[in-house]
Amino acid sequence: MNQMNATLTRVGGVNLLPLAVALVAFVLIGAPSSWMTLTVAGLAMGMMIFLMASGLSLVFGLMDVLNFGHSAFVSLGAFIAATVLAWMGGWLGSDSVLLNSAALFIAFTAAILFGLAAGWFFETVIIKPVYSDHLRQILITMGALIVVEQAILAIWGGTPMSVPRPHFLEGAFLIGDVTIEVYRAFAFLLGLIVYLALYFTLNRTRLGLLIRAGVENREMVEALGFRIDRLFIGVFMAGSALAAMGGAMWAGYETLITPSLGAEMMIVVFIVVIIGGLGSVEGTLLGAIMVGLVSNYVGFLAPKLALASNMILMMIILLWRPNGLRPAVK
Amino acid sequence: MNAIPSTQGSVIVKAAVLVIAALLLFAPFLFQDVRSLEVAARICVFIVLVASYDLLIGYTGIVSFAHTMFFGFGAYGAAIALKQMGPGWDAVALGAVAGMAVSLVVAVAVGLLSLRVKAIFFAMITLATASVALVLASQLSQFTGGEDGITYRSPDIFKTATKLFVDEEGKVVRIFGVRLNGKLAAYYFVFFTSLAMFLFMLRLVGSPIGTVLKAIRENEARAEAIGYRVVAYRTFVFVIAALLASLAGTVYAIWLKYTGPDTTLSFAIMIDILLMVVIGGMGTMWGAVIGAVLMVMAQYYLRDLMGTAAEATANIPLLPEVLNPDRWLFWLGIIFILLVYFFPKGIAGTIAQKGARA
Numbered sequence: 001m002n003q004m005n006a007t008l009t010r011v012g013g014v015n016l017l018p019l020a021v022a023l024v025a026f027v028l029i030g031a032p033s034s035w036m037t038l039t040v041a042g043l044a045m046g047m048m049i050f051l052m053a054s055g056l057s058l059v060f061g062l063m064d065v066l067n068f069g070h071s072a073f074v075s076l077g078a079f080i081a082a083t084v085l086a087w088m089g090g091w092l093g094s095d096s097v098l099l100n101s102a103a104l105f106i107a108f109t110a111a112i113l114f115g116l117a118a119g120w121f122f123e124t125v126i127i128k129p130v131y132s133d134h135l136r137q138i139l140i141t142m143g144a145l146i147v148v149e150q151a152i153l154a155i156w157g158g159t160p161m162s163v164p165r166p167h168f169l170e171g172a173f174l175i176g177d178v179t180i181e182v183y184r185a186f187a188f189l190l191g192l193i194v195y196l197a198l199y200f201t202l203n204r205t206r207l208g209l210l211i212r213a214g215v216e217n218r219e220m221v222e223a224l225g226f227r228i229d230r231l232f233i234g235v236f237m238a239g240s241a242l243a244a245m246g247g248a249m250w251a252g253y254e255t256l257i258t259p260s261l262g263a264e265m266m267i268v269v270f271i272v273v274i275i276g277g278l279g280s281v282e283g284t285l286l287g288a289i290m291v292g293l294v295s296n297y298v299g300f301l302a303p304k305l306a307l308a309s310n311m312i313l314m315m316i317i318l319l320w321r322p323n324g325l326r327p328a329v330k
Numbered sequence: 331m332n333a334i335p336s337t338q339g340s341v342i343v344k345a346a347v348l349v350i351a352a353l354l355l356f357a358p359f360l361f362q363d364v365r366s367l368e369v370a371a372r373i374c375v376f377i378v379l380v381a382s383y384d385l386l387i388g389y390t391g392i393v394s395f396a397h398t399m400f401f402g403f404g405a406y407g408a409a410i411a412l413k414q415m416g417p418g419w420d421a422v423a424l425g426a427v428a429g430m431a432v433s434l435v436v437a438v439a440v441g442l443l444s445l446r447v448k449a450i451f452f453a454m455i456t457l458a459t460a461s462v463a464l465v466l467a468s469q470l471s472q473f474t475g476g477e478d479g480i481t482y483r484s485p486d487i488f489k490t491a492t493k494l495f496v497d498e499e500g501k502v503v504r505i506f507g508v509r510l511n512g513k514l515a516a517y518y519f520v521f522f523t524s525l526a527m528f529l530f531m532l533r534l535v536g537s538p539i540g541t542v543l544k545a546i547r548e549n550e551a552r553a554e555a556i557g558y559r560v561v562a563y564r565t566f567v568f569v570i571a572a573l574l575a576s577l578a579g580t581v582y583a584i585w586l587k588y589t590g591p592d593t594t595l596s597f598a599i600m601i602d603i604l605l606m607v608v609i610g611g612m613g614t615m616w617g618a619v620i621g622a623v624l625m626v627m628a629q630y631y632l633r634d635l636m637g638t639a640a641e642a643t644a645n646i647p648l649l650p651e652v653l654n655p656d657r658w659l660f661w662l663g664i665i666f667i668l669l670v671y672f673f674p675k676g677i678a679g680t681i682a683q684k685g686a687r688a
Contacts, residue, residue, distance in 0.1 A: 068453075129671060136670055138393050138453055139608060143666040146601060150660035263597065267461045270454040304469075311462045314455075318443065 014325045018289045025297040036178040038296045044184035046285075046292025047191025048253060051246030052265060053272045053284050054198065055239020061215040061279020063232045065127055066134070069141040070243055071269060072148035073118060075262030077111040077244025078251035079156055082163040084110045085252075092166050100166040111248040112241045119240025123233050145262070152259045160258045163251045187249050194242065198281055211235060215279050271314045277324025286325050290317075339684035347619045354521060358514055365630070371517055373626045374524040375582040380606040381531050381618035382574035388612035389535060390567050391547035395600055396440065396456035399463040400572040402595035403436070404429035404579025409480045409589035410473060417483040426580040430573050437572035441565035464595050479590020488516035488584065520585050527574055532615050534570070543567055544613075601659070602629075605666055611676025620678050633658055 022039055029035045056070045084107040085092060091103040126144050130136040165183065172181045202208035213221045214228050222228050250265070251257050268291060276287030291310055298309040305312075317325065353360065357370035379401060386392040407429025408422055415421040436459070444455045467474045474480065483489075489512040534540055545553040546560050554560050583589045592598075602625060610621020636658055673680050 066453075126667070135387070135391060135393060136674065139604070139670045140667055142601075142604065143663050143670065146659055146663035147667070150657055150663060154657055154660065267458055271458055274451065274454055274458075308462050308466070311458055314458065315443070318455075 014321075015286060017286065017325070018293055021290065021293050021297070025293070025301075028301055029297070033177045033179075034300070037180065038300055039293065040180050040184055040188070042293035042296035043289065044187040044191075044253070044292070045296065046289035047188050047195075048246050048249050049265075049268055049272055049291060050191055050285050050288035051194060051249065052243050053269045053276075053288055054281055055236075055242045056269060057273050057276065057278055057284045058211070058215075058281065059232075059236050059239050060273075062211060062218070062228070062235055063131070065131065065137060067122075067127065067141050068138055068266075069122065069126075069145040069148065070239075071262035071266035072145050073115050073240045073243035074247035074250070074265050074269075075152055075257075075259065076118060076148065077115055077247030078163075078257050078261055079152060079161070079247075079259075080114050080244070081107040081111040081248030082161055082251050082257060083156075085164050085166075089164060092164050097168045100168045104166045104169075108245060108248055111244040115241035115244025116237045118244075119237035120233065122240065123236040127236075145266075149259060149262060152262075156259065158259060160256045163255050163257060165252055165255060169252070183253060187253060190249065194245075195281075195285055202281060207231075268310060271310045273324075275314055275317050275324055277321075277327030280326050283324055283326035337682060337684070340682040342684075343614075343616050343620070343678050343682050347616045350619055350623055351525075357521075358517055367513070367517055369626060369630050371520045371585050372582075373623055374520050375578050375585070376603075376606065376622040376626055377619050378524045378527045378531075378578040378581075379575055380603055380610065380622045381528055381615050382571040382578070383603050384607050384610075384612060384615065384618045385531065385535070385543075385567055385571045385574075387607055388614070388617075389540065389547065390543045390564060392564060392568065393453040394456040394568070394571075395453060396460040396463075397571070397575055397603055398595055398597070398600045399460040400433045400437065400575040401579040401582075401599070402463065402467065402591075403433045404576030404581075405583040405589045405594040406467065406474060406480075406579075407432070407576070408580040408583040409482060412482040412484065412583075413480050417485050419485055422485060422580070422584060425583075426577060429576045429580055433572040433576040434569060437569045438565065441568045442561075460595075460597075460600070464591060464597070467591050467595050475590065477591060479588060479593070481588050484516065484584045484587050486512075488512045488519065516585055520581055523581050524578070527577060528615070528619075531574065535615060539563075539566075598659075605662055607676075608666060608669055609676055611678035611680070611682075613675075614678045614682070616682075617676050617678030621676065624677075628658075628662075636661075 025038070026032075026035050029038070052071075052074050055073075056067060060066050085103065088103040088106065091099040122144065126140055127137065130140055169183045169186055172179045174180075200208075202212060210221065210226055210228075210231060214226075214231060218228055247261070247265075250261070254261075272287040272291050273284060274287075275290060276283030276285070290313065294313050295306060295309050299306040354370055354374060358367060361367070361370070379397070383394075383397050386394050386397075404426065407427075408425035411421040411425030411428065415424070440456065440459055444452050468477050470476075471478075535543075542553065542558050542563055545556075545558070546563055550560055579594055582594070586593060606621035606625045607618065608621070609624060610619065611617025669676065675683065
């Protein structure tokens with residue numbers, strides 16, 4: 001038994017979990033082509049959720065601040081990207097891939113810039129006065145979430161808004177008898193790029209070293225003369241921008257968004273962060289992919305269970321590992 | 331020791347609560363229209379709901395977002411029993427017990443599973459649990475009526491047509507122009523059950539258990555070191571709060587004769603409860619009363635005011651949108667944030683402190 005555990009750990013330990021889930025699902029589903037489609041959908045969904053959740057997890061790890069209003073950035077990102085895309089309907093509709101991607105790029109940039117600005121505002125105005133007081137943090141960020149949600153309702157109205165997709169991301173391509181939606185592949189790739197960028201920044205740069213050290217032991221890093229609070233604003237802004245970007249991608253994925261989008265995603269994001277373990281980017285990725293895969297597989301195998309699947313997944317994982325799959329060292 | 335030391339301020343708070351209690355007691359005679367009675371009954375139920383939530387957030391320092399879930403369990407228990415078995419006290423009793431049993435099991439499970447971890451984890455887990463309950467209620471439509479909810483009849487004595495006392499001519503006796511009919515009986519049923527539950531909670535926080543809970547809130551490690559099992563106490567108070575919320579749900583279901591996601595389970599009600607606790611003042615039972623009264627009044631009457639304001643500013647861009655009655659949560663959110671910053675003790679706590687300083 002011990003030997004088996006050791007072997008498992010050497011191969012990758014909990015990182016193999018998505019693989020195991022995929023294998024079990026493969027046996028249960030039986031048809032390789034639908035399994036492949038579901039897996040791609042699950043991975044794409046997981047990557048988008050990862051974008052939304054990574055900031056939340058890092059912010060908590062670094063500063064012990066939990067932002068219940070994080071999903072406000074998700075909905076703001078989604079609505080801003082949708083609005084920008086709607087303005088550029090002409091570019092989107094054209095056959096030129098260049099114009100298409102330019103419009104998409106502008107929409108994403110708008111969402112990200114707004115996320116940065118909103119993150120800065122949120123951090124300095126809302127959260128700074130209540131550092132190290134969890135109860136008031138929860139209450140205040142919750143209040144901020146209410147205000148943002150109502151503001152979105154006031155500005156964009158309560159009716160669902162349709163999001164135009166760029167022409168070149170429409171449709172699907174076939175590999176053998178497996179259909180893969182282009183947008184899903186795109187979402188997966190973009191998520192992967194962001195993850196690699198985050199991974200590189202955190203593990204290969206001096207800035208990342210400081211952030212990781214801050215997560216592990218903030219007082220010590222401060223004692224060495226680094227301004228963790230300034231670093232924290234940066235991390236907070238980056239996390240908000242990532243959430244806004246995730247929201248923008250989600251808007252394109254769903255193609256129909258409502259102001260309640262933020263509240264809906266918040267639950268999923270929380271579940272992902274809890275499963276992955278607060279404070280670690282790798283854990284968040286793992287959690288997001290697990291949630292993405294499981295909800296797609298369960299949605300196919302037992303549609304009635306699909307709504308509770310995330311919850312059940314969280315319960316099982318918490319019973320097994322109360323601190324999540326890969327918690328940051330604390 | 332009570333949360334409020336006997337000061338001039340605390341006397342004011344208690345006097346205000348007594349006045350509110352008296353107003354609620356005579357509400358059917360003082361405000362003789364249907365809407366006011368509706369408001370009064372809602373206030374009674376929400377006082378219990380908010381006070382039981384205050385047991386968690388104010389006395390023990392646990393942030394739970396699943397309180398409406400327990401409220402909903404109680405309400406749906408009564409609603410389903412009344413729908414299936416027809417109006418009668420057996421149905422009410424069965425529904426109440428069933429709702430409380432479900433609440434008990436879920437509260438123990440959630441509590442033992444997650445009260446060991448940090449407050450923040452607990453908040454997230456309860457939020458997730460509550461969202462699943464909400465989704466289940468709208469999906470299992472053969473039992474719960476889905477989004478539409480369930481309409482049913484309450485026990486016969488609470489029917490508006492029921493005559494409690496008749497004079498010689500067979501008409502309903504009136505006192506001060508108020509008909510002594512079933513509606514009145516229903517209101518007093520709500521009032522006295524709420525009062526009983528509120529007094530129970532008042533007794534609970536005054537007992538040694540209440541003191542232990544406050545000790546846990548102030549310093550968990552020290553409470554553990556003295557020899558109190560923190561997890562056991564936390565789970566206990568979580569379960570008690572859940573049971574009380576569930577009972578309040580049953581009472582509200584009997585009063586409304588309708589149960590749906592919007593009246594019992596929705597996230598909006600959770601936010602209402604949070605606002606009431608914070609506005610009234612965390613950590614005092616009196617604060618719960620004040621918060622519930624102010625918020626329910628605002629819900630019913632502030633919207634009318636906002637509607638008028640929106641019409642008055644119709645020519646100015648964006649303002650009417652923000653002043654729209656549907657946007658009243660926007661303003662409450664802002665008030666909420668300001669309150670948490672500047673008056674973390676809420677109205678009751680702030681007033682009670684006044685005398686202490688003087």
